[in-house]
Amino acid sequence: MDPPPGFKGEFKNGKVCRLVKSLYGLKQSPRAWFEKFGKVVRRFGYNQSQGDHTLFFKHSSGGKKAILIVYVDDIIMTGDDIEEIRRLKQLLAQEFEVKDLGDLKYFLGMEFARSKSGIFISQRKYIIDLLGETGMTGCSAAETPIEPNLKLEAAKPENQVDREQYQRLVGKLIYLAHTRPDISFAVNMVSQFMHSPGPEHNEVVLRILRYLKGTPGKGLLFANRGHFQVEVFTDADWVGSVTDRRSTSGYCTFVGGNLVTWRSKKQGVVARSSAEA
Structure with missing residues (x-):
């Protein structure tokens, strides 16, 4: 590492540079950045999700909530507490250099389109x-x-x-x-x-x-259907794999008529019957 411009003196007697702030490109910089960001957001009264550590949320009076999720330096804010979201933007602007890009349209290869029917997500x-x-x-x-x-x-x-x-x-x-x-x-x-x-x-x-x-x-449509009923559909084949004779499970979960989770995965053990599978 070369001495920075303006540095007076020379690197002698085993002296090294001490980084006050982690720089882009260093292995520890993403971790240091997220640790700093997490401390600031928690100081504002937000709780960190244990299911997804990049998700922060805050419940306000009246049952309203504000949700924040971060990926490296891209941040999404959502929720029905408009005042809290506006306040959070102002507080983050005091701590970091941020830019409000408006309504979400593109994020990590995913495209978001809003209409009267709902929110449509695709990766076209x-x-x-x-x-x-x-x-x-x-x-x-x-x-x-x-x-x-x-x-x-x-x-x-x-x-x-x-x-x-x-x-x-x-x-x-x-x-x-x-x-x-x-x-x-x-x-x-x-x-x-x-x-x-x-x-x-x-x-x-x-x-x-x-x-x-x-x-x-093709993609996913999230629409307001006036209810939050939870429905789960599941199925499995029996001895679907010719290599190890294991079955494959599949399931999908709907909340309010909207598909929210799905998975297809080979089972961990060999099922002895179609009912067991």
Whole structure:
């Protein structure tokens, strides 16, 4: 590290620079920044969520609430306590250099659109960029993300394809599944063979991309349906994996008629019957 401009003297006798503030690019800088940010927000009376440590919330009188979530240096504020949100913006401006970008439209590859019907979330640009990156922009679209009743097993060492490229592509599909529950099962299937991918696994990944080519604008709609009823749907196959004979579970949860959580995951043990699965 070179002496900073204006420094008088020389680095001798084992002297080193002591950083008062962590700089961008250092390994500890994100942790130091989040620790500082968390202390400031908690000082304003906000509680930190134990389920997601980047989420802070505050309940006010009258049942109103303000919610804040942060990712590195991008912050989202929401809630029905408008005065508290306005106050929080002013307090944060006193501690940090912040800029109000208005209503949320784009965040971490996700697009947000508001209308009278509700809030619609999609990753259309993310999908188009992914298709362009993989050279699949001109491919023909597929009607489903995966063929029905498809069984996959690990490829032999001599038949394996480029592992790093496969892992990178499947990782992007995993992130895409945050707004596309329709590809969750297919992505779960291909992600089980990260360390031994073969041509057949690559074909399934390309099939998912072809399905996305025909459905880039699909996403999630959150609408006010006048109730907060919780509904959960679940299902499982039995002995779906030909490799270890384990089953795959799937579930989705609706709150107020809006899909909020979903998952497709291989079970940890072998089920001895379809009822047990």
